[in-house]
Amino acid sequence: MLYPIQNKYRSIIDLSGIWKFKIDPGKAGEKEKWYKGFDSSLDIAVPGSWNEQLEEAGLLHYVGAAWYSKKVFIPEEYHSKRIFIRIGSADYQSKVWINGKYLGENKLGFLPFEFEITGLIPLGVESEIIILVDNELSSESLPQGITSAQYSEDNRLREETNPPARFDFSPFGGIHRPVQLVALPVNHISKIKINTKVLSHEKGSAEIFVETFGSSGASVVFSLSNHKQHITRQAGVKDNRSVCYIEISSCEFWSPENPFLYTLRIHLIQSDQILDEYTLPIGIREIKIENGRLLLNNKSVYLKGFGKHEDFPAIGKGMFLPLMIKDFELMKWINANSFRTSHYPYPEEIMFYADKKGILVIDEVPAVSLDLRFANGATMQNHKEFVKRLIERDYNHPSLIMWALGNEPNLVGDEGYYNGSGKEYWKEIFSFARSHDSSRPLTVPNCTRAGINDPVLEFCDVISLNRYYGWYEYPGNLEYAAKVLGSEMDEIFNRYRKPVMFTEFGADTLSGLHSTSVQMFTEEYQAKLIEMYIGIIRSKHYTIGEQLWNFADFRTPQNFRRVVLNLKGIFTRERQPKLAAFRLKELWSKNIPETK
DSSP, X not given: OOOOOOSSSOEEEEOOEEEEEEEETTOOTTTTTGGGOOOOSEEEEESEEHHXXXXXGTOTTOOSEEEEEEEEEOOGGGGGEEEEEEESOEESEEEEEETTEEEEEEOOTTSOEEEEOTTTSOSSSEEEEEEEEEOOOOTTSSSOOOOHHHHHHTTOGGXXXXXXXXXXXOOOOEEOSOEEEEEEEXXXXXXXXXXXXXXXXXXXXXXEEEEEESOTTOEEEEEEEOSSOEEEEEEEOBTTEEEEEEEETTOOOOOSSOOOOEEEEEEEEETTEEEEEEEEEEXXXXXXXXXXXXXXXXXXXXXXXXXXXXXXXXXXXXXXXXHHHHHHHHHHHTTOOEEEOTTSOOOHHHHHHHHHHTOEEEEXXXXXXXOTTSOOHHHHHHHHHHHHHHHHHHTTOTTEEEEEOOBOTTTTOXXXXXXXXXXXXXXXXXXXXXXXOXXXXXXXXXXXXXXXXXXXXXXXXXXXXXXXBTTTBSTTOHHHHHHHHHHHHHHHHXXXXXXEEEEEOOOOBOTTOOOSSOOXXXXXXXXXXXXXXXXXXXXXXXXXXXXXXXXXOEEOOBBTTBBSEEOOOSBOTTOOBOHHHHHHHHHHHSOOOTTO
């Protein structure tokens, strides 16, 4: 599923804007045939979450079904095209109808999906698209859900949240990314996969695989260009597949310091006639783990950055391009070079922008706080399907340096996780992921409760640690926290002998709260804790990065540990800097021990 682009052969109608909206808490809509149309006085903006947009309608913490409706006009000139409806993401599951005709469902949030509507709709007149979205989760979904009854069964009442959640971020509901009508030629390019290599200090290569639809007897012309070079190759199409290998002399390699992008232009041609064209920016680079170091273009790279969230007032998780620009500018300002898409994939637009701005990305599957006591075969299948679709979506991005196949499994510390079930589960997930991408390292961030016996550590290429000594454990005692942290790091490395990075550490901080002594929640305490962690992390020869938790404050479900927000942000939810931001800017401006 290629990212939609507009050119002479391809067309897009963006359906972002105001949609009619109606909640369905009793889930009666399908039985009452709301897919043929429904009445409602509520409107909603797409993209965007319903929670804060419609807080005054009682939806701030709403979990359940909701219906969207919009009238669309499809031009008559689309009569010679194949027409699709494409939804960037609807969280967490959805069904789609057009003019009352059922198109299908999608059970994986955070990822794009599409349905073909060619021949199902009249051209030159209005049609009605209706989408049912449900943000209720289950034991089989990613992420998993939980109920108040399960809290009680686990004797976890002090940790109960409203709405119930296994994770510490708001389960925002809604259509969070653009809805588009996409028109393609009947014969078209359907998939592109690119492998790049560094052959020498001045020569690189790109191996390009293309899949096509309805192109018997056609050929593909590949053009790779920059301001100095223009390389063209041609290959035939066999069984709707074509492949091309290009070597590039005097190659400009992609890196954070020089995020150089070549333009790849692909033409599908038959009888000297161009049937389709697709253009893609690509970066020539290579990633390796070698001698305990993370290498980019055969040079050691040290990651410094953040875990982030899609979260902002009013829009919730909705894609908001001004916020994207602001966040990247803040990351550049603070001298960060990376972030993790915690705890789910971010929009494709963010991935393309990371390519352009030279920010490295750890791309994460939403298997957050996975509890294998409630997992089954369907959970495993959904996990695999998510890995497959995410790799297919993001494979070609040069900024993507690592896959995170989940986050903090066994957060509850269940002893049964270590009886072989955890190892068996993760062995299968890691093997499946490697069968789809062997070019990038794999990881799963490990939490304190899972500990050093967590089976994910056996399969990770990079050990990722989430630790909160000095906050959740040993609160306010930074000196003792430092001793425990350093000792545990050495124990983990000595056991697994793999590069180690930190994907989470931090402290809740109320902006504007200060103290002359060591006092939790103050801006000074956050800065001291971060400086302590960074000092220890960099003192170890086996570490390859430091990513703080979190880039900005974010909304969580209601619980006694949170005053509306998780306040571990270096920036406030509105992107105002805290004291720690200025300290980090200074720390990250200095030389990092990249070759230690």
